[in-house]
Amino acid sequence: FNRAQQDSFLPYVEDGTVVLVGATTENPSFELNGALLSRCQVLVLHRLGEAALTELLTRAEAAIGRRPPLTGEARAALLAMADGDGRYLLGMVEQILGWERLQGSGGDAEDLTAEDLTAVVTSRAPLYDKSGEEHYNLISALHKSMRGCDPDAALYWLARMLDGGEDPLYIVRRLTRFASEDVGMADPEALRTTLAAWDAYERLGSPEGELAIAQAVVHLATAPKSVAVYRGLTRARKAARGTGSLAPPAHILNAPTGLMKKLGYGEGYQYDPDAPDGFSGADYFPDDYAPPGGREPFYEPTDNGYERGVRERLARWEELRRIRRDPRAQEEH
Incomplete structure (x- = not known):
């Protein structure tokens, strides 16, 4: 039944005129709308032990x-x-x-x-529905096993999905997302590995290309983890929505015409590779950038893996910014 047809049941199920009984191998929340499901008692029948x-x-x-x-x-x-x-x-x-x-x-x-x-007797095909609850359950199990740094469990769930007939390209797409969201800058090679696995599978197909996917799974499961990039983008989007359409500061605008130069485009731009320490400390935010609650960092690297070095560099650059803003600090430096 479509949504309108299901809605037509509501008053009759509500007053008891109709006793609705259904049996399904699927999760009913995928097919029944919330109003009808809330009027039913769901009994879960588990697989036999x-x-x-x-x-x-x-x-x-x-x-x-x-x-x-x-x-x-x-x-x-x-x-x-x-x-x-x-x-x-x-x-x-x-x-x-x-x-x-x-x-x-x-x-x-x-x-x-x-x-x-x-x-x-022939062995029973694994229980797996590529469009139903088992599809989401197993990809969730794969994600959480990799996030929990357990390569054996991750390989097990990968095997379950492949044996169940899941599209390997769906799996590798999810691995690519995982590489950016859950590993991020703690191991920048993770994203390259998943993209290489994607490319290898598209070239080789099954079953040969599945080994490249397994390699990516093991890499992701054993990699250091960081969600700093994911959280940084979330914070940046919130700040961007809250500050509207502020223009970039003039000093970082290109000036391809004479008029733009007269208007100050590019004036005062500092070329970092020529600056002391290879760092100018210039401000690249809009001139009127003043988010509610004050300016806070978006990207806060962890001490995990490659990101530890990033954290140290950012701390050093922040110290240089402080020195160049404060004349007395410059003298001490």
Whole structure:
């Protein structure tokens, strides 16, 4: 039902005229609008655990009057292959019984080993919906594993997504975002690595190109982390919205015409490479820049990785600015 059709249910579900019951393998919040969902009680049915699958298998054995021809190891493998799906478990039991009948042994077939079992039944495809909740759950798990500096867990979730049929280009796009947002200037090579992985996959395709994606995942998971650039851009955008359309200061404007020169464009510009210490300390903000609460730094580097050196350089430059603004400090310097 579309949104308008769902809305038509609201008064009747509200007063009890209609008792709405739904069952879905998807997260209902993706399909039901908030008003209708708020009038329903959501019961989450989780995948079956080992105990529940064992109980289901025991009931199946009671129904057929005997155990399927499986060794103890193969029996455990059968439960693992079901991957929490009771219906699939019963289907595999039927496949085993069908194989037993084909042997013509009248129920006396030699027990299947775990290795034999895979030849008799096909393994269940991993539960994964590229457009549903599992899609978002697994990419979130990959992100948080990399953010938590756990390359093994990150590789596991990458493998789950690839085996589930996820588009590798979607994964590498998210890795590229992660390289800027979560690693940032703590390791500038991270962004180059993810872009190289993207390029390698587009050239090689699957499965060869997937190794480049795995390399990028390991690089991101083991890299030092910093969100200083992300936070700096957020602060800068807030300041830009709050200060309107202020013009750049005249000294950093180009003056390609005589009139612009007469108007003072470029006048007083200081060329940093020629300045002492390679740093002029000029002010590059608009002349009337005065954000509410005063001027505060946007980018505040951490002490992690490459950013530690950036932090030290910025501190040195700030000290030079202070010296050049204060004549007495200049004399002391």
